[in-house]
Amino acid sequence: MELNGSQILLRALMNEGVDTIFGYPGGSILDIHDELFKSSFKHILVRHEQGAAHAADGYARSSGKVGVCLVTSGPGATNTVTGIATAYMDSIPMVIVTGQVPTPFIGTDAFQEVDITGITRPCTKHNFLVRHIDELANTVREAFYIARSGRPGPVLIDLPKDVMRAMTEYREPVSPSQGSAEPVYLPDAGPLTETVNLIKKAKKPVLLIGGGVIHGRATAELIEFAHKVNIPVTSTLMGLGGFPGTDPLWMGMLGMHGTYYANMAISDCDLLITVGVRFSDRVTGRLATFASNATIVQIDIDATSINKNVLVHIPIVSDCRSALIQLNALLDRNGLEKIREGREDWITRIGEWRTEGPMSYCQGEAIKPQCVIETLYRMTKGDAIVATEVGQNQMWAAQFFRFDKPNTFLTSGGLGTMGYGFPAAIGAQVAFPDRLVVDIAGDGSIQMNIQELATAVNYKLPVKVVILNNGYLGMVRQWQELFYEKRYANTGIGGQVPDFVKLAEAYGALGLRAVKPGEVEATLAKGLEHPGPVLMDFVVEAEEKVFPMVNPGASLTDMKLSSGIGM
Amino acid sequence: MDVQEHTISLLVHNKPDVLARIAGTFSGRGYNIENISANVTMNPKITKITIVTVGTQATMVQVENQLKKLVDVIQATHMKSRESVRREMVLVTVGGDREKVMKAVGELGCRVLKEKPDHFVLEVTGSKEEIDQALTYLETLDMKDMSRSGMVVL
Ligand SMILES: Cc1ncc(C[n+]2csc(CCOP(=O)(O)OP(=O)(O)O)c2C)c(N)n1
Ligand SMILES: [Mg+2]
Numbered sequence: 001m002e003l004n005g006s007q008i009l010l011r012a013l014m015n016e017g018v019d020t021i022f023g024y025p026g027g028s029i030l031d032i033h034d035e036l037f038k039s040s041f042k043h044i045l046v047r048h049e050q051g052a053a054h055a056a057d058g059y060a061r062s063s064g065k066v067g068v069c070l071v072t073s074g075p076g077a078t079n080t081v082t083g084i085a086t087a088y089m090d091s092i093p094m095v096i097v098t099g100q101v102p103t104p105f106i107g108t109d110a111f112q113e114v115d116i117t118g119i120t121r122p123c124t125k126h127n128f129l130v131r132h133i134d135e136l137a138n139t140v141r142e143a144f145y146i147a148r149s150g151r152p153g154p155v156l157i158d159l160p161k162d163v164m165r166a167m168t169e170y171r172e173p174v175s176p177s178q179g180s181a182e183p184v185y186l187p188d189a190g191p192l193t194e195t196v197n198l199i200k201k202a203k204k205p206v207l208l209i210g211g212g213v214i215h216g217r218a219t220a221e222l223i224e225f226a227h228k229v230n231i232p233v234t235s236t237l238m239g240l241g242g243f244p245g246t247d248p249l250w251m252g253m254l255g256m257h258g259t260y261y262a263n264m265a266i267s268d269c270d271l272l273i274t275v276g277v278r279f280s281d282r283v284t285g286r287l288a289t290f291a292s293n294a295t296i297v298q299i300d301i302d303a304t305s306i307n308k309n310v311l312v313h314i315p316i317v318s319d320c321r322s323a324l325i326q327l328n329a330l331l332d333r334n335g336l337e338k339i340r341e342g343r344e345d346w347i348t349r350i351g352e353w354r355t356e357g358p359m360s361y362c363q364g365e366a367i368k369p370q371c372v373i374e375t376l377y378r379m380t381k382g383d384a385i386v387a388t389e390v391g392q393n394q395m396w397a398a399q400f401f402r403f404d405k406p407n408t409f410l411t412s413g414g415l416g417t418m419g420y421g422f423p424a425a426i427g428a429q430v431a432f433p434d435r436l437v438v439d440i441a442g443d444g445s446i447q448m449n450i451q452e453l454a455t456a457v458n459y460k461l462p463v464k465v466v467i468l469n470n471g472y473l474g475m476v477r478q479w480q481e482l483f484y485e486k487r488y489a490n491t492g493i494g495g496q497v498p499d500f501v502k503l504a505e506a507y508g509a510l511g512l513r514a515v516k517p518g519e520v521e522a523t524l525a526k527g528l529e530h531p532g533p534v535l536m537d538f539v540v541e542a543e544e545k546v547f548p549m550v551n552p553g554a555s556l557t558d559m560k561l562s563s564g565i566g567m
Numbered sequence: 568m569d570v571q572e573h574t575i576s577l578l579v580h581n582k583p584d585v586l587a588r589i590a591g592t593f594s595g596r597g598y599n600i601e602n603i604s605a606n607v608t609m610n611p612k613i614t615k616i617t618i619v620t621v622g623t624q625a626t627m628v629q630v631e632n633q634l635k636k637l638v639d640v641i642q643a644t645h646m647k648s649r650e651s652v653r654r655e656m657v658l659v660t661v662g663g664d665r666e667k668v669m670k671a672v673g674e675l676g677c678r679v680l681k682e683k684p685d686h687f688v689l690e691v692t693g694s695k696e697e698i699d700q701a702l703t704y705l706e707t708l709d710m711k712d713m714s715r716s717g718m719v720v721l
Contacts, residue, residue, distance in 0.1 A: 117584065121584070121588060121591055122591055122595050126638040146638060179580075179638070179639075179640060179641040179642070180634075180635040180636075180637075180641060180642055180643055181635060181636050181637060181638045303632045303636075304633050304636060307625065308629060
C-alpha cells in the first residue's frame with residue numbers, strides 16, 4: 001500500500017518507540033498534524049517552540065529516551081535553536097523535526113523559508129534535509145541512531161512540504177552505519193591494567209564524574225568501583241545524581257561553586273580518575289594548577305574530549321559502563337583489602353577540610369534561598385525530579401539538594417540557558433505523570449518561558465515551581481558586586497513585577513507566596529500537596545551570594561567562602 | 568609546541584553540505600585551512616578532500632578526531648610527508664620578452680598552455696617547494712596573474 005510522507009514519518013517514529021511529541025503547528029506541517037489527529041501519538045501543544053525543545057530535552061534527560069519535537073518552518077524552526085544548542089552542549093538525545101517550504105521553493109526566499117540545517121549545523125550532532133520521499137524512512141532511522149549512539153546529541157530533520165505529501169510504498173529502513181563517526185564502545189586492555197596499578201599505588205585518589213555516567217547508565221558500576229577501592233567521589237554539575245549524594249564517599253560538586261573539600265581534594269590528589277567528564281572551564285578553574293599533583297586517567301566515549309582542555313596521562317576511549325565493568329573485574333583479582341585500608345589518612349584529611357569549610361549559610365530576618373532548598377529536600381526526602389533555571393537558583397539547587405539517583409537533576413550546564421527549567425520540568429512530568437517534578441527557578445529565568453504555564457494547566461501537569469525571588473538577575477548582580485564595585489547595571493528586576501501569585505491564578509494554576517522564614521515550610525507543604533501546577537513565590541534575601549566561589553580563571557584552591565573571607 | 572604544516576586526507580560522502588560541515592568544523596574550533604582540494608574518487612558517491620592546515624601536533628589530533636566525528640566523513644587520515652606523494656599546480660600569466668620566458672620554461676620544466684603576442688600562460692606542477700621556487704623565479708619576469716591549486720596527495 002502506498003503511504004504519504006506524513007504517514008511514513010509517523011510510522012518511522014513509531015518504529016523508534018516514540019509515543020510522545022512536543023510541538024507547535026504551522027503551514028508547512030499541516031499535513032503531519034492532520035495525520036497526528038488520526039493517530040495514537042500524544043502531542044503536547046506548547047506555547048512557544050523553545051518550550052517544545054526544552055520539554056523534549058527534559059523528557060529525554062529524565063527518561064533516557066530520545067525526546068521528539070515537531071515545529072513548522074521559518075520562525076517555528078528558529079525558535080527551537082536555543083533548545084537545540086542547550087541539548088547539544090549537554091549531550092542530550094533529541095530528534096527535532098522541522099517543516100520546510102516545498103523543494104522547488106528552497107532557495108527562493110519563500111514565505112517562512114529559513115536554512116535551518118545551515119543554522120543548526122554547529123549545534124546538532126547531525127542534521128538532514130530530506131529531498132525525496134524515498135529517503136524518509138531511512139533518514140528517521142539514521143537520525144535516532146545518531147541521537148542515541150556514542151556521545152548522544154540532538155539531530156534535526158528538515159521536511160519540505162511536498163515530500164510530506166508525496167506517495168510511496170513504505171519500506172522498512174536499513175540499519176545505518178556512521179563511518180568514522182561510529183563510536184568505540186569497548187576499552188583497550190592496556191590502560192585498564194595501568195589504571196589498576198595506579199590505584200594500588202595511590203595514596204590520595206579522587207574520582208571525578210560527569211554527565212557521561214548518566215548517559216552511559218553507569219551508576220551501579222560506579223558505586224561498586226568507588227566502594228571496592230574506597231575512593232572519594234566528586235562530580236561536575238552534569239554528573240549530579242550519577243553517584244548518590246548521601247553516600248559517605250560523596251564530596252559534593254567541584255568547580256567554581258563547588259564545595260571547599262572537593263576543590264581542596266582535587267587540588268591535592270595524586271591520582272584523578274575521571275568518568276564521562278569534558279573538563280569545562282567552570283570545573284577546572286586555572287588549568288595550570290588543576291589537579292597538578294595527580295596522574296590523570298580519563299574515561300570518555302568521545303575521543304575529542306581527551307586532551308582538549310586538560311592533558312591526561314591515561315586516556316581510555318570507551319563507554320563509561322564497559323570501562324567500569326572491566327575495571328571492577330580486574331580489581332577483583334587483586335588484593336582489595338590492602339588497597340582499601342591504605343585510604344584512611346586521605347579520607348580523614350578530606351573530613352578535616354569538610355569541617356573547615358562546610359556548606360553553610362547564615363539565617364537572617366529574610367528567607368534564605370538555601371533554606372528553601374534544604375526544606376524542600378527534607379520534605380520530599382529527595383524523592384523528586386528537580387529541574388532548575390540558571391543563575392544562583394541553579395547553584396543553590398546543586399549545592400543544597402542531594403541527588404541520589406541518575407536522571408533526577410535536569411539543568412542546563414553547558415549553555416546555561418535561562419528559561420530551560422520550567423519547560424524541561426513539563427517534559428519530565430509528561431514522562432513521569434505520577435512523580436513529583438519541581439522546577440527551582442529565579443524570578444528572572446522563570447519569565448523566559450512563563451507562557452508554558454498554559455501548557456501545564458491544560459494538560460493537568462502538576463509541576464511545582466519554586467521561585468527564589470531576589471528581585472535581581474542574581475548571579476549577574478553577584479558578579480557586579482564582586483567585580484564591578486556594586487554598579488548594578490540592568491540587573492534589578494523589581495521583585496514584585498509581575499505578581500507571580502496573580503499570574504499563576506490568571507493561568508488557572510495555584511499561586512502561593514512566602515515572605516518570612518517561618519512561612520517556608522507551610523508554603524512548601526501546601527504547594528507540594530496541591531494536585532495541579534503551582535507557582536510558589538519565595539521572597540528571599542535580595543543580596544545573598546553563592547559561596548564557595550572560585551573567580552573565573554583562578555585556581556580551585558583560591559576560594560571565597562563568604563563575603564570578605566578568602567581561603 | 569612546534570607549529571607545523573599538516574596534511575589531512577578525507578574520504579567523504581559526496582553530498583551538497585559536506586564541505587560546509589568540514590569548513591564549519593575548522594572555523595568553529597578556530598583552526599585555519601591553508602589550502603584545500605576536492606574531487607570525486609573512483610566511486611562517484613565518494614569525494615576525496617585534501618586539506619593543508621597549520622598547527623601543533625596536539626591540535627592535529629583534535630582536528631582529526633573532530634573530523635572523524637562528522638557523520639559524512641568515512642575516513643580521515645593525517646598524511647605523513649615521508650610516506651606520501653604530494654603535488655600542487657599553478658597557472659601563471661607572464662608577459663614580456665619571449666626569449667626570457669622560454670628560458671624560464673626550459674629551466675623550470677613547465678608547459679606553455681597559451682601563447683599570445685603580449686603574454687604567455689604557463690603551467691607548473693610539482694611539490695610545494697618546487698612551486699614556491701618556480702614562482703620566485705617567475706616573479707622576476709613580468710608576472711601578471713596566477714592561480715594556485717590546493718594540494719593533492721596519494
Ligand atoms: C538566556 C540567557 N540570557 C542571559 C543569561 C545570563 N545570565 C546568567 S544568570 C542570569 C541571572 C538569572 O536571574 P534569575 O533567574 O533571577 O536567577 P538568580 O541568579 O537571581 O537566582 C543571567 C541574566 C543566561 N544565562 N541565559
Ligand atoms: Mg533572581
